[in-house]
Amino acid sequence: MSQPPEPPPVLWEPYQRPPRDRIRITETSCCGAYEWAAQGGHFLILRPAQELGRYEETARGLYRRAREVWAELLIFHNLQHRHEEAVRAAARRERRLRGRRGEEAA
Secondary structure, three states: OOOOOOOOOOEEEOOOOOOOOEEEEEEEEEOOOOOEEEEOOOOEEEEEEEOOEEEEEEEEEEEEEEEHHHHHHHHHHHHHHHHHHHHHHHHHHHHHHHHHHHHOOO
C-alpha cells in the first residue's frame, strides 16, 4: 500500500481575530478543511483547530505568497482524498476476497 501524501511545510498559528475587524471567506476546500480569507488588506488561509470553535491560520500577507500556499495545500488535500479512497477500495476488495475464500471452503 502506498504511503499517504506528506503535507507541505506550512507553519500554522492560532488565529486571533481583532475585535470589530471583518474577515471575508471567499473560497473553501471541498470538505471545509481549508478556507481562503481576506482581512484588513491581508490574505490568509484558515483551518479548524483541535479545539472546537477555534481556527489556525497560515500565509498571512500579500496575495501572491498566500495564493501559492493555498495552491500547495489544495494539491496536498486532493492527493490525501485520493489516497483515502484507494485505501477504502483496497479494504473493500480484501473483504470481497475473504468472503469468496470462505464460500470456497464450505
